[in-house]
Amino acid sequence: MLKAGATHDAWVPAMVAAVLAALGAVSLQVAAALNVLPEAPVELAWLLGWVLLSWSIFAISAALLLAWRSPRTTNPPLAPSLLVIGAAVVALAIAVALHPPFGAGAGVG
DSSP states (O other): OHHHHTTSTTHHHHHHHHHHHHHHHHHHHHHHHGGGSOHHHHHHHHHHHHHHHHHHHHHHHHHHHHHHHSOTTOSSOSHHHHHHHHHHHHHHHHHHHHSOSSSTTOSOO
């Protein structure tokens, strides 16, 4: 099933979005765990996490655009690409919920 999705136009940006969202979430979690270290590594991990999450938003948008523009009767199935896009959106939502960019609980101190 995933091999068939690899030939679809939305597959590559969907995978990039999922990887960027996962790496961004991990980086934010590492920044939260490294809170006992000096400020520089913590701030660098926090900034890296938000940069990765921001790029994942662009990749999600590109994947959704390619999936929307694809013909509805495509030979390669669209479902694997949509599944990966959904996983990227879920990872992004969880990361933003756990590490809000502003307000109470933000990394700005």
